[in-house]
Amino acid sequence: MAEAASMRLSMVVSPPTDRHLEWAAQVGVSDIVIPYPGLDPAALAATCRRIASFGMRCTHVERKLPHLGLVHGLPNRDEQVAGIKTLLQHMADNRMEVLCYNWMPDEDWQRTSAVAPARGNAKATAFRLADIGASSRPTVTDADGLPSVRTSAEKLWEHLHRFLDEVVPVAEACGIRLALHPDDPPLDEFAGQPRIMHTNAALLRATDLVPSRANAICYCVGSLHPAGEDVIAGIEALGDKIAFVHARNVRGTAADFVETWHDDGDIDMPVVFRALKSIGYSGTVRPDHAPSMSGESNDTPGYEMLGRLFAAGYLKGLFDAA
Numbered sequence: 001m002a003e004a005a006s007m008r009l010s011m012v013v014s015p016p017t018d019r020h021l022e023w024a025a026q027v028g029v030s031d032i033v034i035p036y037p038g039l040d041p042a043a044l045a046a047t048c049r050r051i052a053s054f055g056m057r058c059t060h061v062e063r064k065l066p067h068l069g070l071v072h073g074l075p076n077r078d079e080q081v082a083g084i085k086t087l088l089q090h091m092a093d094n095r096m097e098v099l100c101y102n103w104m105p106d107e108d109w110q111r112t113s114a115v116a117p118a119r120g121n122a123k124a125t126a127f128r129l130a131d132i133g134a135s136s137r138p139t140v141t142d143a144d145g146l147p148s149v150r151t152s153a154e155k156l157w158e159h160l161h162r163f164l165d166e167v168v169p170v171a172e173a174c175g176i177r178l179a180l181h182p183d184d185p186p187l188d189e190f191a192g193q194p195r196i197m198h199t200n201a202a203l204l205r206a207t208d209l210v211p212s213r214a215n216a217i218c219y220c221v222g223s224l225h226p227a228g229e230d231v232i233a234g235i236e237a238l239g240d241k242i243a244f245v246h247a248r249n250v251r252g253t254a255a256d257f258v259e260t261w262h263d264d265g266d267i268d269m270p271v272v273f274r275a276l277k278s279i280g281y282s283g284t285v286r287p288d289h290a291p292s293m294s295g296e297s298n299d300t301p302g303y304e305m306l307g308r309l310f311a312a313g314y315l316k317g318l319f320d321a322a
Contacts (some may be wrong), residue, residue, distance in 0.1 A: 006319065007245075007273075007276065007277075007281060007282060007283070007284070007285055007319050007322075008030045008283070008284045008285075009027075009029050009030055009031070009284065009285060009312060009315060009316060009319070010030070010032065010033050010059070010060060010284035010285065010286040011024050011029045011031075011033065011286050011287060011308065011312060012032075012035075012063070012286065012303060012308075013032060013305075014303045014304075014305070016034075020305055021050075021051065021056070022054060023305060023309055024054075024056065024309075024312075025054045025055050027309055027312045027316070028312065028313075028316050029056060029312060030056055030057065030284075031056065031057050031058075031059040031060065032056050032057065032059070033059075033060040033061070033062050033100075033284075033286055034047060034058060034060070034061055034062075035061070035062065035063040035064045036061060036063065036064040036066070036087075037061065037087075037090075039083060039086050041093065044090050044091075044094060045093070048094045048096075058094065058096060059096050059097040059098065059284070060096065060097065060099075060100060060244065060284070061087065061091060061096065061098075061099050061100065062098075062099075062100035062101075062181075062218075062244075063100075063108070063142055064142065064144075065084075065099075065101050066080050066083065067102070067103075068105075068107055068147050070163050071103055071104070071105050071151065071156065071159060071160075072105065072147060072159070073151070073155065073159050074147075074149070081167065084099075084101075084167055085167060085170045087099065088170050088176050089170075091174065091176050092174035092175055092176060096176065097175075097176065098176065098177050098179050098216075098218075098243050098244050098283070098284075099171070099176055099178055099179065100180075100181055100218045100244055101178065101179070102181040102182075102183070102197070103156065103160055103180065103183075103206075104183050104184070104195065104197070105147070105193050105194070105195060106143060106146050106147070106190065106191065107141075107142070107143035107144065107146065107147075108141060108142035108143040108184075109142055109143075109184040109185075110127070110140070110141040110143060110184075110185065111125045111127045111139070111140035111141065111259075111301070112126065112127050112128050112132060112139060112140070113125065113126040113127075113128070113131075114139070114292075114301035114302075115298070116258045118260055118261060118264075118291040119260075119291075120294075121294065122261070122291035122292060122294070122307065123291055123292040123298050123301070124258050124259050124260060124291040124292075125258070125289055125301045125302045126257065127185050127255075127256070127257055127258075128255070128256050129187070129255040129256065130256070132191075140301050140302075150192060151193070151194070152194060153194040153196050156195075157205075160206065160209065161209045161210070164178075164206075164209050164210040164215055165210060168210045168212050168214050171212075171214035171215075172212055172213070172214040176214065177213065177214055177216045177244075178214055178215055178216060178243075179216050179218035179243040179244040180197065180203065180206055180217050180218060181218040181220055181223070181246070182197050182198050182202075182203065182218075182220055182223045182224055183195045183196075183197045183198040183223065184220070184223040185223075185254055185255075185257075186198030186223055186224060186226055186227035186229075186254045187227075187254055187255070198223070198224065198227050198229075199224070199227065200230070200238070203217050203219075203241075204237060204238065204241075213240075215241075216241050216242065216243035216244075217242050217243065217244075218242075218243065218244040218245070218246060219231075219235060219238060219242045219244070219245050220245075220246035220248070221245075221246070221248070221267055221272055222246065222247070222249060222250045222259065222265075222267065222288055222289065225250055225267050226250055226252060226253050226254045227253075227254045228253070228254070231267065231272060231275075232271060232272065232275045235272070235275040235276060235279060235281075236275060236279060239279045240279070240280070242276075242281060242283070243283055244283055244284060245281070245283065245284070245285040245286070246285075246286060246288040247272070247285050247286070247287055247288055247311070247315055248262065248288035248289045248290070249262050249263070249264065249265030249266070249269060250267065251265045251266050259289045259291070259302065260291070261307070261310070262287065262290065262310075262311040262315070263314055269318060270318055270321060272318075273315075273318040273319065273321070274322050276322065277322040285315060285319075287308045287312050287314075287315055288302075289301075289302030289303070290302065290307030290308045290311045291307045292304040292306075292307060293306040293307050293310075
């Protein structure tokens with residue numbers, strides 16, 4: 001009997017200097033995740049060649065994907081759809097595998113602190129809803145700016161269905177899997193805006209809108225656990241619909257949580273990896289947000305290199321143990 005394919009280790013390298021890419025290769029990363037590269041095919045090809053020169057593959061696009069027009073049905077909606085179709089073709093030309101996107105109506109993940117204390121006086125990212133007043137906003141975010149519009153939950157689902165109807169056939173033709181990331185923070189409503197993608201049931205519903213291997217999920221345990229979701233049950237229910245996994249650990253609830261070291265939060269990471277093994281998951285897992293260590297600038301909270309290198313080693317141990 002042929003041996004089942006095993007999980008692989010992926011990573012966002014920030015900033016992608018030669019030293020940081022060397023570090024990633026040295027700790028066993030095989031796949032590199034890059035932010036939205038724009039629509040210049042030559043630039044994406046050059047990025048993939050550079051990553052290959054370090055013995056790794058550029059396989060995933062994630063973060064900074066223009067999508068607010070899609071989510072809210074804004075006038076630039078069709079332009080953004082066309083851009084994603086073009087990106088999928090460019091990804092296929094470079095033998096990439098996964099386009100990770102989200103349906104967050106406020107664009108991307110948000111936190112209220114970059115300096116929450118973690119083990120050994122490391123600096124962790126945290127979210128506390130009570131700290132956000134009428135005139136304030138999260139201070140740590142991947143979002144470039146929040147839209148002034150508000151869209152109902154019903155319309156968010158309607159817009160998602162329309163998007164998938166148009167884009168999934170292109171993804172299928174390109175051999176790329178779309179991986180939908182859950183809301184982060186996982187709240188029913190935030191700043192007066194409903195949010196729809198923060199439960200296992202919602203993720204399953206999304207894959208059922210347009211059934212296809214190309215319509216898949218990025219299962220982020222650290223986003224779903226604070227919402228009270230059973231992440232093991234979610235992994236088992238979604239099964240082969242999972243195309244990408246984010247591993248981060250947290251302590252707290254959706255309205256008040258801190259992102260801890262990967263071995264030091266509420267989530268039982270060894271059990272998570274046994275669940276992934278049990279469903280035959282063979283995609284990549286990337287170490288997601290990790291605390292910043294002493295001596296690091298903390299200019300990119302959650303994405304400094306040293307804490308995530310520690311996490312990469314920890315995750316590799318879990319791969320073997322699973």
